[in-house]
Amino acid sequence: MDIIRQQTTTIGYKRIQTTAYRVMNRLQCNFGSSSFPLAKTKNKISNQNTRNHEHAKKQSTIDRSPR
Incomplete structure (x- = not known):
């Protein structure tokens, strides 16, 4: 079994392990x-996790931007 990509995504309090x-x-x-x-x-x-991760990243950038 050859692992290409392994990532841990955190959405809220849920940590999801994605392995391709x-x-x-x-x-x-x-x-x-x-x-x-x-x-x-x-x-x-996998796709769902990626989508959620993208969304989370977008949210965090919005929150961090100076008012």
Whole structure:
């Protein structure tokens, strides 16, 4: 199992560990999302985490800007 990227995202009080496996991606390419739904689910979760993280970053920059 080859780990490409591992990040910990903090949203509010929740800490979410996101790990992208190269094996997952390969499986998804080989079988497609229909016959291997786990890869699709994992990606969906990953994307959600990334989106939340982006949102959190945006919020923090707004809060930090001088009035």
